[in-house]
Amino acid sequence: MQMLTLPAPAKLNLMLHITGRRADGYHELQTLFQFLDYGDELSFRLREDGQIRLLTELPGVDHDSNLIVRAARLLQRESGCTLGADIQLTKRLPMGGGIGGGSSDAATSLLGLDHLWNTGLGEDRLAELGLSLGADVPVFVRGRAAFAEGVGERLQPVDLAEPWFLVIAPQVSVSTAEIFADPELTRNTPAITVRSLLAGGGHNDCQPVVEKRYPEVRNALSLLNKFVQARMTGTGACVFGSFPNEGEADKVRRQLPATLPSFVARGRNVSMLHRSLEQMAQEASA
Ligand SMILES: C[C@](O)(CO)[C@H](O)COP(=O)(O)OP(=O)(O)OC[C@H]1O[C@@H](n2ccc(N)nc2=O)[C@H](O)[C@@H]1O
Numbered sequence: 420m421q422m423l424t425l426p427a428p429a430k431l432n433l434m435l436h437i438t439g440r441r442a443d444g445y446h447e448l449q450t451l452f453q454f455l456d457y458g459d460e461l462s463f464r465l466r467e468d469g470q471i472r473l474l475t476e477l478p479g480v481d482h483d484s485n486l487i488v489r490a491a492r493l494l495q496r497e498s499g500c501t502l503g504a505d506i507q508l509t510k511r512l513p514m515g516g517g518i519g520g521g522s523s524d525a526a527t528s529l530l531g532l533d534h535l536w537n538t539g540l541g542e543d544r545l546a547e548l549g550l551s552l553g554a555d556v557p558v559f560v561r562g563r564a565a566f567a568e569g570v571g572e573r574l575q576p577v578d579l580a581e582p583w584f585l586v587i588a589p590q591v592s593v594s595t596a597e598i599f600a601d602p603e604l605t606r607n608t609p610a611i612t613v614r615s616l617l618a619g620g621g622h623n624d625c626q627p628v629v630e631k632r633y634p635e636v637r638n639a640l641s642l643l644n645k646f647v648q649a650r651m652t653g654t655g656a657c658v659f660g661s662f663p664n665e666g667e668a669d670k671v672r673r674q675l676p677a678t679l680p681s682f683v684a685r686g687r688n689v690s691m692l693h694r695s696l697e698q699m700a701q702e703a704s705a
């Protein structure tokens with residue numbers, strides 16, 4: 420029986436500006452995405468009978484609403500494929516953490532099953548399908564660090580430095596919808612060009628709103644700010660700081676309270692998912 424194991428890496432929003440609001444309520448934004456070499460892992464086993472079964476339970480998420488299952492069924496429908504899969508998930512990324520766990524799982528489900536089922540839909544169509552599952556899914560489908568505009572779907576690949584990050588995951592789950600609905604959210608940050616952004620700067624417009632609602636996030640930011648400039652990713656709850664090497668990031672991590680979950684990971688311009696798929700393609704053609 421054919422089996423495939425693939426990573427579903429985390430992302431960071433290195434900055435996040437909200438530049439407007441569309442008629443459908445979604446927000447126009449500008450953000451810089453980079454991947455981390457840390458994340459979940461998915462294993463797929465081919466089924467001939469067309470059933471999609473996620474064998475790992477995720478607390479608080481029904482089987483059928485799990486983004487992994489939704490992505491698999493969407494791909495099945497769109498490609499007309501009659502094959503199915505048993506899927507196992509190793510969950511490492513905190514949920515509601517702003518590091519894209521659910522979105523990355525969905526993208527790995529799309530790309531992994533596309534490979535296993537040989538659907539031939541192509542990356543553009545897979546990114547479109549991804550967008551219908553969530554604003555953050557397309558960047559994981561593309562697998563390249565990117566400057567994003569629109570609701571996050573207009574992606575321009577960028578080449579960024581790849582520092583080490585210390586990420587703190589406060590023990591709260593922040594609802595993205597709740598933060599975007601907050602009347603105090605700044606929604607009129609002037610749009611900037613990617614060139615001026617890469618020259619330095621940027622901030623996260625969601626941070627003040629999340630800090631106000633979640634003392635756990637506020638505390639994590641002020642703790643990390645004692646060592647390095649700290650920032651929140653996405654709509655939180657995770658906060659991060661960057662370091663020139665792993666040793667310095669680890670040194671700060673060891674000084675954090677043991678009760679506060681955190682990890683150290685390297686920033687990556689090509690996602691681990693795409694590295695794995697490229698390696699498989701090379702091995703197959705060797
Ligand atoms: C904040 C970011 O994480 C930045 O990367 C993303 O834009 C959020 O992406 P996501 O988690 O995939 O979010 P979705 O599942 O698409 O949207 C959750 C909810 O957030 C709000 N939402 C999301 C994205 C966006 N550009 N504008 C919004 O107003 C909407 O109310 C939506 O119902």
Ligand SMILES: Nc1ncnc2c1ncn2[C@@H]1O[C@H](COP(=O)(O)OP(=O)(O)OP(=O)(O)O)[C@@H](O)[C@H]1O
Nearest residue numbers: 485486514515516517518519520521522524555653
């Ligand atoms: N496979 C999955 N992994 C995590 N969450 C999932 C999954 N499937 C569905 N969900 C739902 O999606 C919600 C958001 O999860 P996710 O981990 O993507 O949040 P996030 O890290 O804040 O994402 P983002 O950065 O994209 O806003 C969860 O609270 C959960 O209810």
